[in-house]
Amino acid sequence: MPRGISQMAVPIGVVLIVVMMVVPMPTMLLDLLIVANITIALVVVVVSMNVKRPLEFSSFPSLLLVLTLFRLALNISATRLVLLDGFAGNVIEAFGHFVVGGSLIVGLVIFVILIIIQFIVITKGAERVAEVGARFTLDAMPGKQMAIDADLNAGLIDEAEARKRRQEVTAEADFYGSMDGGSKFVKGDAIAAIIITFINLIGGFAVGIVQKGMPFTEAIETYSLLSIGDGLVSQIPALLLSVATGLMVARASGEGDMGSTVVSQIGAQKKALQIGGGAALAMALIPGLPKVPFFLIGGGLLLVAQRLPAAAPAEDAEETPAALAGPAPDSPESLMGEIRVDPLELALAPDLIDLVDAAGGDLLDRVRALRRKIALETGVIMPPVHTRDDLDLPLSTYVIRVNGVEVARGQAPPGTVLAIGDGLDTLPGRVGQEPVFGLEGKWVPAELRHQAELTGATVVDRASVIITHLSETVRANASRLLGREDVRALVEAVRRTHPVVVEELTPALLSLGQIQTVLQALLDESVSIRDLVRIFEALSLAGKTTTAPDALVEAARSALGPAIAARHLAPGGDGLPVLTLDPRLEHALLESLRPTEHGVQLVLDTARAEAVIGRAAQLAEAAEQQGISPVLVCSPQLRMPLRRLLKLAVPRLPLLSYAEIAEAPFRVETLGVVTDAEALAA
Structure with a gap:
């Protein structure tokens, strides 16, 4: 649809809906609009089932208001025709005679059942889910923003991705907040349908008996069936929209539409289908129960289960004894592995293992992202961090070791977040300290995060505290982490792009050990060594006259002078x-x-x-x-x-x-x- 037409369609439609409430409509047009109302409601239900995420149908709350207004306008138009002419179109008459069998009692019963289903079951549940979803989404919004900032600071995402995620978080909060209000439209619509139907009944009796002089039984037969027909015509699309509302607010994000997700998840439980089919067949053997329905359903389930593919073998299936045995404990391979000292190690107390748990912890992902950030800032390829549990550590404690020596220690109590700021005396928790800048804070329970933020405090999760501490520790000990092999890798990287620079410097003038000494001295003073080409060029000139480490360092610093001073x-x-x-x-x-x-x-x-x-x-x-x-x-x-x-x-x-x-x-x-x-x- 052209952009200009799509922009004007909804405003013009809303104006026409308002006009419908005032201007009488011909019965043929009313029939057309009633059918359109039912069809649109059905389309909305199908769309709500096919979206992968609720935000893909973010216009649903506004559309819900417009469709509710449209349905009420149809009610008003139908009521006007029923009371004035005793006829409101073929659709309403068909619902009054064919759908309910022409019986007032049957029509009232069906109408009441529809109201109960919509109002008590679907609308009430959707309203509650929308309220809870809105509250939890808004409460979780600051935490999600902090998580995005932490991922950005750790180098896990770039600025564009962070901006996109912030917009998604804001859109999600707006959506669930709008759905909380939109569910009230559905509830009010259900109540209005009941009131309008009873008004039509009373008004029809009054018009038929008082104004038109109809007998009592004829007035009941004419106006009651029309009123019930009108109520049913309006309640069917209302019920469909209530179902769509419930699907949207109860829907979790996934990789597929609702139908594919339900079929794939149930289909993965082959054993459950077999048990269900067997139970249905067993019930068929109970005396007095009909055999055919149970045999059909039970046999159908067993047939479906039989055609499902076999479950994939578990990844943790038993290995052969030889594979489990591994190398002997006293073999040279095992002993070399035990005596090797890791350049960088993060030891966690047993109660902090949840931070590295694949089920919910993201500490390892942040550690991997930290390597890229450190490389871009310092020019040093940070060695892999050996993360392990240490039973000797006190609970809630983590330790950072460089070359086997402890250089930093901190606290990260489980189930808490670190609130940094003043005015935290009213909140329960353990007094703590931000490990990098030494700021006073308090470890408060995670569920009180929102209350801590309301006091003006900065709230940081445990993983962010550890990553920030690890990042500063790596920067402070960058020179100790720069080994001879790392220097060789850096030299080879420069050789691929600037071979002449490397050939002139090493091994003719300086050895790898002397280059390592210079680079370590630069890192000791927080000077980035990313510009290796300029550093090597300066060392080539200075190395022709001296190999004194101090002189070489000053030559390299002079070459990097503007960049050093700019910091x-x-x-x-x-x-x-x-x-x-x-x-x-x-x-x-x-x-x-x-x-x-x-x-x-x-x-x-x-x-x-x-x-x-x-x-x-x-x-x-x-x-x-x-x-x-x-x-x-x-x-x-x-x-x-x-x-x-x-x-x-x-x-x-x-x-x-x-x-x-x-x-x-x-x-x-x-x-x-x-x-x-x-x-x-x-």
Whole structure:
């Protein structure tokens, strides 16, 4: 249908429905519209059964309102014709005489039964399901949004997919909210049908006896059958729409339509069909019961069950004894597997195994997605995470180990979510702490998630807490996770795209071990090594004159200077907040440099070292209190030794050299100068 016509069809239809309530209609047109009403209701039922997801028929609540209004308009038009002419078309007359056999008692009984089926059974149940579905959908909406954000942060989905999922979550909430209101239309329509039918009966008696002077029996026969016929004509499409409403609100998302899903699921239970058929045949043997129906139904079920394919063998079928035995416990293969140390390990307490359960846990999927995110951020291929249970851990505890050494530990109590924020004192739960940023929070029961969000708290599920902790731990220990084999793989990857760069660098100038040392030093200072081509080019130039690790690292950092400095720009601006060294202090520090077997070191007396550390820590803390993360800038020769001095005392203060910011396309904002008393006295 052309777009212009489809846009105007519904508005014009609603206007015509309103006109029907006011303007008398000819009987032929009324017959046509009654048939159209029944047909449309039947089409809606079939569509509701064939959609795979309720959102595929998201216009159903609005369509339900329009069809309800259309049916009521037909009731008004039919009532007008019944009371004025004693005739409301051939369809209503046929329902009044043929369907109910021309008997008022039969018609009333059938009409009441239809009302009971629609109002008490279908409409009441659909209304309750719609209310529950709307409530739970709205309650689960924040959690679904958080899950989408967690998947996005973990790299499991991209921004476009996240936007699509958010729209689906919003559309689902809108749909079930509309269905909650739409079910009220069906309920009100059922009540209106009862009232309209009784009004037609009373009005027909009054018109026939008072105005037209009919005998009492003739008035009953004429107007009662027409009123019942009108009620039945309206109740059949109403019943169909009630069924469609129940199907939509009770339908779960699946991969197929309702018919295919029901047939496939029942057909998969071959044994159940055989038992049902056998039971029907057995009942046929009971004295007094008719034999033929039970034999037909029972035999039919057994025949259907016999033609069904045999169930597929279970995946966990018994294996041969040899396969179950595996290698001997004392074989070299078993011993090598037991003594091998995993680069990265996530150990879970026994009560946290549900997080990795294939039935409902998604922790393993998030861990796999985390590898891609880490690779894009740091340039390091994160090793596979060996996730296992550890009976020695306290309950609700998880541990992260790097090369067999515990580097992080946290809590994730089962059945809870972590609420971070203030005003959580009224909620039950265990006081906890966000493991990465150290924010205070509380582990509250998962069913109280919505209440925690109403207090303004940020609510995070257990898997997201663990993944965030694992992510930060991997970034902090990236240099320890970069092995010699990983370096070889990185070199080979660059060789495929830039063979000349690799041939010039290794093995002619530097070995894989020396390249590994440089890359590890860069990762220690949170410098991404994704731009390996530029790093290798800088190492090729520096490697011709020196193989000192510090010099090689500074050469690589100079090549990456603008990218390194860009990571420390002030939020929302183009300025780089820096701290500088007093020129006299910097000169004194340069004179105190001494080469050692562990690299160049600063040889300072204790008082001066403490003064430099204290002043740097004081300036950094003052800047952080203003929401600024500064960097300390010094000469390239002094950067690495000074970092070794400040690393333990001021770990959050990055050190950049003048060479790294010389070509940076942004301005430098000086926040303070690091001095000490001896430098000022000199």
